[in-house]
Amino acid sequence: MPNIALLGSGGGERAMLGLLGSLVQLKKCDLLDCMLYLSGISGSTWCMASLYRESEWSAKLDTVQDAIVKRLNGPEVTWTDSWIKLKKYHKRDNFSLTDFWAVMFVSSIVKEIDEDGVTHQRDYHTKDPYPVYAVIDDQCKRESLDSDAWFEITPHEAGYSLTGAFVDSAYLGSQFKNGTSVKKQPEIDMLYLQGFCGSALADETEIKKWLWEEMKKIISCGEESSQACQVLLTLAELNLCVLKDEDPTSLITTMTELLKGKLDKHGRAMFISAQELLHERKSAILEQFTLTICENFGDWFKVQDTAGWIAIDIVKLITRWIWGTTYDFLYDMEVEDVHPSVLTEKERYYEDAGLLINSPYFPMLREERDIDLIISLDFSAGDPMETVVKTSQMCKELKIPFPGVKLPDNITEPDDFYVFKGCDKTPTVIHIPLFNKVNCDGHIQDWASKYSTFQQAYSPDLISDLIKKAGENVINTKEKILKEIAKIVEQKQSKVH
The missing domain is CATH 3.40.1090.10 (Cytosolic phospholipase A2 catalytic domain)
Structure with a gap:
């Protein structure tokens, strides 16, 4: 045979x-x-x-x-x-x-x-x-x-x-x-294993839109203060807005108000402008803004519950686009x-x-x-x-x-x-x-x-x-x-x- x-x-x-x-x-x-x-x-x-x-x-x-x-x-x-x-x-x-x-x-x-x-x-x-x-x-x-x-x-x-x-x-x-x-x-x-094998069912932009929408469900599970949840929800909406090539002005206004008085680890105020997100390098600019918020989020809001940390980790992963991480058995x-x-x-x-x-x-x-x-x-x-x-x-x-x-x-x-x-x-x-x-x-x-x-x-x-x-x-x-x-x-x- x-x-x-x-x-x-x-x-x-x-x-x-x-x-x-x-x-x-x-x-x-x-x-x-x-x-x-x-x-x-x-x-x-x-x-x-x-x-x-x-x-x-x-x-x-x-x-x-x-x-x-x-x-x-x-x-x-x-x-x-x-x-x-x-x-x-x-x-x-x-x-x-x-x-x-x-x-x-x-x-x-x-x-x-x-x-x-x-x-x-x-x-x-x-x-x-x-x-x-x-x-x-x-x-x-x-x-x-x-x-x-x-x-x-x-x-x-x-x-x-x-x-x-x-x-x-x-x-x-x-x-x-x-x-x-x-x-x-x-x-x-x-x-x-099914996720491992089946992770490219559409182009990257469409998958990112879907992931950010799902992120909002995770954020809603959180027990953190409403301000912390609002920052994450607004961040998700801002990323979706840029992916869809829509005007981010109102979301940036909301985010600016939510982050008022918040400083990053270098003592700098958190700010991003609509003009920056209309720039041809808008994806890189928003990526850095998103990651900076993630890096400082725990200090700003004293995250305690599991949902908050899972949400932050997923935001980082979407931003960095990291799939299928596995220890290398040949290392x-x-x-x-x-x-x-x-x-x-x-x-x-x-x-x-x-x-x-x-x-x-x-x-x-x-x-x-x-x-x-x-x-x-x-x-x-x-x-x-x-x-x-x-x-x-x-x-x-x-x-x-x-x-x-x-x-x-x-x-x-x-x-x-x-x-x-x-x-x-x-x-x-x-x-x-x-x-x-x-x-x-x-x-x-x-x-x-x-x-x-x-x-x-x-x-x-x-x-x-x-x-x-x-x-x-x-x-x-x-x-x-x-x-x-x-x-x-x-x-x-x-x-x-």
Whole structure:
């Protein structure tokens, strides 16, 4: 049998439901048992997290699907439960926007707080594809260290896919120095992992607007003086105002009055003018103003309660844009093939892999996995062929076996099935876009416009329609998939004989 990897791209709830519908139909078509690995990023990991809560989910997929859909159509997580969970996260080392995002956004979509650790999935799924969750190392992405950028988490290990440096998954997030555990941290749970993987569902400005709006809920929980709460609320509104390119004059007047007589640590009065916030460098100016308020807030208002400190910390994180802070398990080590910059910092920052390539090809291209066939289910917004094209280009640069990808010019409506092949050591790649000319029958844009990546939870009708639409792709391409599998089996048999 060939080693087959099934990939689910990013795409928020669209990807979550698209992967679910595809898996259900793969089961009905007797194709799911062929899959050795199931790998996802972003929204696809939300589906995976739901599936792998159930032991041997592939043997009872209809029942599991019904339970997931019922949950998604049910009530949201209560504010009380969200607040309790956020306070737990805040007590851990390396609190970041990922914690806030997981609790406030991801739980509102998946409608649960899953506190199981990923190691809970060990030896629990002998009949299921092996799960591989993927993120990227933000510093490596910024430094264009593409071979070190891809980071995977499985029930057994977590680490750098291509360079091969791993730690036991139970210790991901714990503090190490020179390969020795210095400080054990609680194992990251599946809610956090879903936030970890799915943190780039819109452009930065839109996410910042959402985060500031959510911040106002946290501020309202505070027990501090009304003046302290008003300063934070006004600060949130001021940041929102600038993000929306609105006139900040009235908010600045309010803030000036609230901060009257307040001095920073250098004895300077707190002041910002509307003229400064109309300047082309307004973001940097407001950022410094916001951080200065945070640095002095505790002294000004003698902050006592948990909500106040959580609010201040989140304001700092939004302003500095810090996601996925994690102790570096490779800190102060010497590891062959790993870039020195990965070894010299106490913390690393991990985020949604969609910020690099919106599909987890590279974890599946580890030489040890010896993958013969990759089936890519693409739920991306925008260009449905971008992931496979970019992967092919990057593999060429990194000298990783991957087929060349040549497409016809000006594809206005994608087909439902593409196959790319290379030489003997290169995996065959099947690429299936979610919305295509076959299952959408000339209405691709209509379907795409109904399912935004960054929006509130889908309605029951949207959920059922999308699951069905994704399943149609499997039905329509089943014979082509079987044909490619048969070819690989024949090739492997000929090598044996």
